[in-house]
Amino acid sequence: MFLPFAQSFTAGRIALALLILLTSLLFRYSCAHPSAFLSSRYLPLYIVQFPYPIVFLVRLQCMESSKTMRNVSKVFAHDPSHSSYTMPPPQIFIFMFYLKFLLIYSVTPLGYSAKLTFSNNCTDHVWPGILPGSSIKPSTTGFSLRPGEDKVISVETNWTGKVWGRTLCTQNSTTGNFNCVTGDCRSNNLECSVYGEPPVTLGEFALNATNGLDYYDVSLVDGYNLPMTITPHGGSRGRCVNIGCASDLNSQCPPDLAIPRGQGDVVGCKSACSAYVEDKYCCVGNWTGDACQRNSYTAFFKIACPTAYSYAYDKRNTTFTCAGADYLILFCPSPTTGLGQVQQHISPTSSPKSGNDSQVIPPLNSPNQTLTNFSSKGRTIGVDAKKVRIISPLAAGLVFLCLGVSFCICKKKQKKAKKLSSLLKGSSHVKVQKEYLDLPLFDLRTISFATNNFASTNKLGKGGFGTVYKGILKDGQEIAVKRLSQTSRQGLNEFKNEVTYIAKLQHRNLVKLLGCCIETDEIMLIYEFMPNKSLDYFIFDATLSRILDWPKRYNIINGIARGLQYLHQDSRLRIIHRDLKVDNVLLDQDMNPKISDFGLARCFGEDQTEANTKKVMGTHGYMSPEYQVDGIYSVKSDVFSFGVMVLEIVSGQRNRGFTHPDHQLNLLGHAWRLHQEGRSLELIAEPAKVSCSQSEILKTIQVALLCVQRSPEDRPSMSSVVLMMSGEGSLAQPKQPGFFTERELVEANVPPSQSNFRPFSLNALSLSSLDPR
Known part of the structure; x- marks a missing residue:
């Protein structure tokens, strides 16, 4: 039965x-x-x-x-x-x-056909093409879609193949040949023959490939011609997420890769392999496997479209699985389409009177998208009331077993909490001591599995604390794992800081601490993963900096300001970061900034305004004069660091090591001189000049100069900075910045006999490099 x-x-x-x-x-x-x-x-x-x-x-x-x-x-x-x-x-x-x-x-899905729904959200015609990867062919391999039109194609449950959109197609009235400017399948007909995939945005499918799972992806390895997303509907298991490329890359395509047409119009973007035909770009010869790495060209595609393949050996967040789903292939989705989001699993319901299944269609990401003929059921079958009664006792038994398992898990968590309490014993903040035990605890087996046993291919970076790895949990969530070196005292102190200070801080512009792992001799911190690395990776790179036009830079500056305002004023703890720099600002999938690395942070009481330390730790070029020389730090120390970062974001130049043919000033001094001479617009980096607002840029530079003034009392608070950036606060004229020249910066670190500054303790000075911590 x-x-x-x-x-x-x-x-x-x-x-x-x-x-x-x-x-x-x-x-x-x-x-x-x-x-x-x-x-x-x-x-x-x-x-x-x-x-x-x-x-x-x-x-x-x-x-x-x-x-x-x-x-x-x-x-x-x-x-x-x-x-x-x-x-x-x-x-x-x-x-x-x-x-x-x-x-x-x-656990093996039944063999029903899948439906591929092609939908055209573009303003022009699109001619979809289908290239079967096996002898199983769909009813058509090419057709026309008018704007707003949909078409459903049924394929076998174990079908493999590729789909794409052709653009700018015409048919010769004399010969009858059908050709397209992009995506042409070289058949001279509306239907496509098997000639290999064209160098355009490709959707790839392998249905019912392994254990009943469908494999699907969107590939930009061979090139790009128009935005396209793939959305599964009705899937029962796997990573059933909306993927693809929703961005119009033709307007941003690097000149070396652009496919022009007519008067400078760009209709497509070639791959670096097609443009240069070199082994290192094509990932052939000696450039296969791990030797094939992301370059500035493939990074352009990856950053704009994180869920799409960007090069042949792209292993990050590229291939997705789903069981028993139908798929929507949408051309020209809304730019605000949320990619990488798990789609609803649609369960059919039954009417006791009619016996007909009622279909529930999940909400679309954009009001412009249409689903006229799309079935939300997926490859599923109906169920009647009798079968529901059969499943009830089985489910009840499962619930009772889960209760017993839950009891064991709770006991295990209590043991881990005791370990965390013992490790953090001695923290100076009693208020935090009572709350940190709510921090989620991961077991070592879970983290080891997520990082592939801490494989070197998953290594993201290394610092004084230890090594950072990328990991993927079983539910598909990407994480960053900071693994404490067993010989690092600095790492242990930073671990205590992170857990004690930011475990309870929640803000959209702060990197989220997901939990920690304390097991055997291992101590680790687990964070949300930031796919676009740190801010310095973009603003100081000649190619990647072109992605950051002025609106993006302005948004990043405002996001950092709001995050600092939260730390200084709005959070339950008053936190001084002490190591703010562009290397410690991470970027999420949508290029939103998140402040990270609280290893040097300190907490102030409600009435405390500043503190003194005999051990200065930080980074050259970002530390305020009073902190670097006298060891005095406050919220105004962070304000100074923020001002330096703003000038670096605007100019695309580092403060430390800045050179100019006309003078010996550092970036702060150079910006001050241009401001005094009314030439502040000369400070702007070339990519930031695109779509820029002169009034916004001038205001931003002036706010930055106010933040880097020599005296802490002259600098504004971060709440004032946020108001000034929004246009609500009045702008004073800035005074000369601290560390006006590179020479001043050097003098702050020489022995007492060679400096006019009053030293506090030269042996206790600890400076980090300009590389990420």
């Missing part, structure tokens, strides 16, 4: 499979630990849930080795009716084989 039910209701099959699996694990435990099993207070619960097959199943599970046979005798010694062990009848073996078959069968 179970097999027909399993065939007709996927959810029931999965629940039954889980129940069988958990039962099997329980009985294996009973064989290895019979005394613990029989003395357990949960034994009556297990007997009630599984009264009939329990004796035979325990016997069968324990027959696997001679060692467990002895345990069987102990188990049955407690049951007078089974005091002597006898071989179970053959029917039991058949029953166990049936259960194992059902377990395998229950």
Whole structure:
């Protein structure tokens, strides 16, 4: 009776499979630990849930080795009716084989056809092309889509192939040949033949490829011609997320890769391989595998379209899986389309009167998108009330088992919390001591699996604290793991700072601390993963800086300002960062800034305005004069660092090491001189001049100069900076900045006999390099 039910209701099959699996694990435990099993207070619960097959199943599970046979005798010694062990009848073996078959069968989706819905959200015609990867061909391999039109194509459940959109197509009235400017499949017809994929935006599918999972991706490896996304609907498991490229890259395409047409119009973007035909760009010869790395050209595609393939060996966030889904291929989606988001799993419901399935269509990402003929059900089958009644007792048994597992998990968490409490013992902030135990704790096995056992290919960077790795949790969430070096005292102090100060801080412009791992000799911090690395990676690179036009830079500056305002004023703790620099500002998928690295941070009381330290730690070029010379730090120290960062973002130049042919000033001095001479616009980096507002830029430079004034009392607070940036605060005229020249910066670090500055402790000066911490 179970097999027909399993065939007709996927959810029931999965629940039954889980129940069988958990039962099997329980009985294996009973064989290895019979005394613990029989003395357990949960034994009556297990007997009630599984009264009939329990004796035979325990016997069968324990027959696997001679060692467990002895345990069987102990188990049955407690049951007078089974005091002597006898071989179970053959029917039991058949029953166990049936259960194992059902377990395998229950997680394999049924073979129904999938639907590919092509939808044109562009303002012009699009001619989709389909290239089958096997002998299984769809009903058509090429057709026309008017703006706003949809078309549904059915394919077999194990179909493989590629899809794309052709643009600017025409048909010769004399020869009848059909050709397209981009995406042409070289068949001279509307239908495409098997000639290989064109160098355009490609969608790739392998349905029902492994364990019933569909594999799908959007590839820009061979080039780009128009925005395209793929959205699964009705999937039952896997990473069923909306992926693709929603950005119009033609307007941003580097000149070397642009495909022009007419009077300077760009209709496509070639790959670096097509443009240069070199092994290192094509990932061939000696440039395969790990040797094939992301370059500035492929980074252009990856940053604009994070969920798409950008080069042949791109392993990050590129191939996705889903089981039993239909797919929407949307051309020219809204630029605000949220990519990488898990789609709703649609469950069909049944009407007891009509018996017809009611379809629930999930909300679209954009009001311009249409789904006229799209089925939200996916490859699923209906279910009636009788089958629901069958699944209920199975689900109830599963719930009871989960309760027992939850009890064990809670006990394990309590042990980990004690470890964290012991590690942080001695923290000077009692208020925080009572709250940090709420920080989620990860076990070492989970983190090791997520980072592929801390593989070198997942290494993101290294610092005094240890090494940072990228990881992917089982639910698909990407994380960054900061692994503390066992010999690093600095790393231990930074760990305490991170946990003590920012575990409870929540702001959109602060990197989120997800939890920590304390197990054996390992101490790790787990953060949300930032795919676009740090800000310095963009503003100081000749190619990548072109991505940051003025609106993006202005948004980044305002985001950093809001994050600092939160730390200084709006958070439950008053935090001084002490190591603000562009290297410690990370960028998320949408280029929003997030302040990171609180290893040197300090907490102020409500009435405290400044503090003094004999051990100065920070980065040359960003530290304020009073902190670097006298060891005095306050919120105004962070304001100074913020001002330096703003000037670097505007100019695309580092303060430390800045050179100019006309003078020996550093970046602060150069910006001050230009401001005094009314030539501040000369400070702007070339990429920032695109779509810039002169009034915004002049205001931003003036605010930055106010922040880097020599005296802390002259600098504005971050709340005033936010008001001034929004146009609500009045702007004073800035005074001369601190460390006006590079020479002053050097004098702040020479022995006392060679400096006019009053030193506090030269031996305690600790400066980090300009590389990321």
